[in-house]
Amino acid sequence: MAIFLTKDSKVLVQGMTGAEGMKHTRRMLAAGTDVVGGVNPRKAGAEAGFDGRTVPVFGSVRTAMDATGADVTVLFVPPPFARAAVIEAADAGIPLAVVITEGIPVHDAVAFQAYARQRGTRVIGPNCPGLISPGQSNAGIIPADITKPGRIGLVSKSGTLTYQLMYELRDIGFSTCVGIGGDPVIGTTHIDALAAFEADPDTDVIVMIGEIGGDAEERAARFIADQVTKPVVGYIAGFTAPEGKTMGHAGAIVSGSSGTAEAKRAALEAAGVRVGATPTETAGQVLALLADPAGRSA
Template identity: 55%
Template structure:
């Protein structure tokens, strides 16, 4: 099971020559990601130099004018997008039209209509989008072989966890990192941030489907938040189809109605989308919900260790 993308897949970065793109491309390269090019029509034909700590050598990454040109030259299968919101729709459309198989959109503040248009087009073409407004995807190596580096697409810190039997999916970037740290001694197969916008390219349900099908994933941590009904949908799917244990944490129990809390989609409106509603749905599906991130981690730890979780 590839968990969204096969190991060592060639990756391009749209917006690689900007400050954020440069910073995180360097991080991704040092994490072992096989980055083969950047995309910026104004700097096409240039190269950007990155230092690889492990080898203490510099690596020159070429810049291409378009995604299609980059794919033709490199065989790229994934793209990570670091561009300002006003350019994000064009960047997504360019990657979709180039038939890039996986598009990870880090940018926040993208108009919902732009995201909806691109997500629908991607679905029609069988292309997966992760995000927007997300930390991305971290896949840990399947073996202890030093040549197996896994893959890091986005801004998730890779040095705080090792390989293990857990999967993690989250609507919150910060809570992704916190739960990774809480469970670092057990380790992960993959950590995925789906994003907190009202419309995202990959849902909690789709993430659970991937983890359920992955032989190396034995249990899953799911982090939700107020707003929308993604957690209720995930609870319903898990109740019918999930054979592996899932533990959840829901952020926003004290959030006032009508006030947006962080993410664009994190808002209780008309009495719907409350943390309590989500907690009820998850627990009815047999998914324990921690009152705090630390308690959620402890619940999953007890399950992995063969015990019965005590909420």
Template identity: 70%
Template sequence: MAIWLNSDSLILVQGMTGAEGRKHAQRMLSSGSKVVAGVTPGKGGQSVEFEDGVTVPVFGSVAEAMAATGANVSVVFVPAKFTRGAVIEAVDAGIPLVVCITEGVPVKDTAEFNAYAQQSGTTQLIGPNCPGIISPELSNAGIIPASITGKGPIGLVSKSGTLTYQMMFELGDIGFTTAVGIGGDPIVGTTHIDCLQAFEDDPETELIIMIGEIGGDAEERAAAYITEHITKPVVGYVAGFTAPEGKTMGHAGAIVSGSSGTAEAKKVAMEAAGVRVGRTPSEAAQIARELLAKKA
């Protein structure tokens, strides 16, 4: 089992004819993902040649690509100014999952296409400004390195791309059902809570790791949700214990005001919900090992 992405996932890449789209489409193919189409307006009827003799057709629209190939996942690699239109097009086509990798998307645009996806009732949006989603040995949609981990019983949701990779590497010998990088922008499509519930419902996920960061109240809201709805053990880590107050740190959403949004405040909220919180990624990984050993 896995959440949202599995061996039946057929991926189209919006922007596959661009440098980034092409590079990461190759990486997805090399990791075993089924990349079946590219979408670039005005370039329908072309194709892109990849390693090992793989040729992927390009279509002029998401709807055309879905009709021709049965694609059910879109990975968006288009420039920020075109991202709103690309996501809305994918939602209008009725694709079940959109993974938006693009960074630097205006918050107004994100708010609009996120609301549009939610109102559709058919499309799960991950991102923007995220590394994507991977279900190891099944499929990989985005830019997460596939070689750093294998399949296993841990579910991972993270705001940070690099911390997603680090946690997957640290626990690579145990493995993951699915790892989701939700992105660090102030507004994102899929939240910690969405992933927590999906992992709770997944029979093969035995433990959940939740990585947050300073700024906002997403982790506090997730902690409240865990108290009411999550029965599986959850391990947490919050990036930014040493961050100075009042400064934007990396992600657009990572800004602290007073005591609100600090790593310590989030740690307290998570621990009150029964979450074991590490002060470093390695400590969080060690806690996960200990909890899984107790379950064995």
């Protein structure tokens, strides 16, 4: 099993005919993803070729869903058009929209997140690498060849750290890796992924990667303490970040003691989460838990 994305997922790509859309659609297909169509109103009826395979292009998400039965859309849409693209997907009733685009204005993100939520569409992102269930399906830009299927679940704000932990634990493998994005307003949260991994019988250990800024990790810690029975290992990026300076992600800004890496680590450790000081140490904590599943705290 996996969360959010499985071998049965049928994937659309909004913006497939652009340079990024073409590049990553080719990579998704190579990973075994069932990409059933692209969406571009100006190229409806055309076909895009990918290493001997053709994928039809539709004029709208609704038309594509009706023709293919798609239940996932991945968006490679420029920031000025991302809000309309997500709203179109939500209006069509697609269950999952993965928004790769970065640089989307916050007021646009607030608007489309609320709209999608009202219509029952789960949004992952924006400004995220997407998600992968190794050996099953890959929706986004996560490299598919750095790990294998296994029993670790991973949820992360950082794309780069997602890849690093996947590689560090490549000999064990993952059920699903979810990059939720680092913008101030995102659709799927740490808590959403934690709840899904808790319910997934094929996930034994959960890795949660956070970063400075906001209080998402503190809220996740409370959820873990109350609702999660599986062992969780955490890592917080940004211990050396200077106060008041945004570091990489738009949401990664510290003000006073709020949002610091130390505060987040303390909250997670109080909830029984082992927190690594480095990504490599974090991977080591996972290996230790797999060797001794009964141990929950360091």
